[in-house]
Amino acid sequence: MIITHDIPWAACLSNQLFPAIKKGWKDTKMKPVHFFWGLGSNNLQEIAQVKEKGEEWWYIDVGYITEQITRYPTPSINDYDKTYFRIVKGNIHMTGGKPGDGTRHGKLIHQGIDAEFKGWNTGECKHILLAPSSQTVCIYMHGLSQEDWIKQAGEEIRIYTDRLIRMRNKPRPNNEWWGTDIKDELKGAHALVTNMSLSAIDAILNMTPVFAHQRNVASFICGQHIGKITKPMRPGHKTVNEWLKMVVDNQFKLSEIQDGTAYKLLMDQPNNLLKPEQIQEQLK
Numbered sequence: 259m260i261i262t263h264d265i266p267w268a269a270c271l272s273n274q275l276f277p278a279i280k281k282g283w284k285d286t287k288m289k290p291v292h293f294f295w296g297l298g299s300n301n302l303q304e305i306a307q308v309k310e311k312g313e314e315w316w317y318i319d320v321g322y323i324t325e326q327i328t329r330y331p332t333p334s335i336n337d338y339d340k341t342y343f344r345i346v347k348g349n350i351h352m353t354g355g356k357p358g359d360g361t362r363h364g365k366l367i368h369q370g371i372d373a374e375f376k377g378w379n380t381g382e383c384k385h386i387l388l389a390p391s392s393q394t395v396c397i398y399m400h401g402l403s404q405e406d407w408i409k410q411a412g413e414e415i416r417i418y419t420d421r422l423i424r425m426r427n428k429p430r431p432n433n434e435w436w437g438t439d440i441k442d443e444l445k446g447a448h449a450l451v452t453n454m455s456l457s458a459i460d461a462i463l464n465m466t467p468v469f470a471h472q473r474n475v476a477s478f479i480c481g482q483h484i485g486k487i488t489k490p491m492r493p494g495h496k497t498v499n500e501w502l503k504m505v506v507d508n509q510f511k512l513s514e515i516q517d518g519t520a521y522k523l524l525m526d527q528p529n530n531l532l533k534p535e536q537i538q539e540q541l542k
Contacts, residue, residue, distance in 0.1 A: 259288065259289065260285050260291055260293065261290050261292045261293070262276040262293045263292060263293065263301060265296075265299040269333055270295065272296075274512060275295060275512065275515065277516075281516050282514075282516045282519070282520060283518075283520075284521055287314075289313065290308075290314070291315075292313060292314065292316065293315070293316050293318060294315065297394045297395060305398075315348060316348075317344075317345070318343055318344070320344070321509035321510075322342075322456060322506070323342070323372075323373045323505065323509070324340065324371065324509065325337050325341045325342075325371060327341060330430075330431050338512055339369070339511065340369050340370075341511065342509040342511055343509060343510060343512070343515070344508060344509045345509075345510065345515070350398070350454065350473075351475040352508045353475070355505075355507065356504060356507075357501070358507040359503070362506045362507055363499075363502055363506045374463070375463065376464075377495070378465050378466075379446075379465040379466060383446055383448035384448065386415060386419070386421050386422070386447065386449050386450075386451060387450045387451070387466070388408065388411060388415070388425050388450075388452075389425075389426045389450055389452045389455050389458075390427065390455065391407075391428075391452065392404065392428055395453070395454050399473070411451060411484070415451060418488060426440060426443050428455070440460050444465075448490070449461075449468065449469055450466050450467070450468050451468075451469045451470075451484070452469075452474065453470065454471055454474050455470075458475070459476060468481070468490070468491075469487065470482065479497060479498055479501050507527075
């Protein structure tokens, strides 16, 4: 029984995604299967209630490697053929999977989307870029405000290194990062530190090692312990490319959600709860 947790806003993209889910998802279970778009509205509370009941739930949000949607002032999809969404079971990022055959990864590159690993920066690296998740995600993941997470992460980094720490928040209208490109701030970065932000993927695709939460999609190929900040993980090309194949097999265009492609690919994936060491072993 499919249950979509609708958001009472006519412009919300869930109004396009949920009908696609209902059409393309095989409703073969008598038990409830919940779908949420993002963590806004009442979703934090409703996810907590669903988890308490032990019921199955899936999280939908913007894709990992995709043409970006317009967020402000009204959300919209600019190019349906290049815009992908992630659908994740019981989490906000995929934390388990298997590499695909590379077809979907190759298509992204052919579409002109930045999806190709270029190696790691070997030049002079002077600063650490601190890129927190949103306030809502910080509360969901840590029970902390974004401000408290930034303070905690900065203090922990400072224990192990005296490198300059630069901050980059999510670009929002009227904040200092609006209209800026993270690529510029990654130039010369020793590492990017985040919790759940997809800036981790931006960093990897721009030659910068990452430290992230173990439930971040980048945990497959990045460090999780700030104590190792002076020696970040720099996996080889084969490992990173296998990870990229896996990532793009877990994101889908609206048409692929509607025609059942997303359902089929997701049902072919292994259990979505692997430990970091299992993940890294899988990619060797």
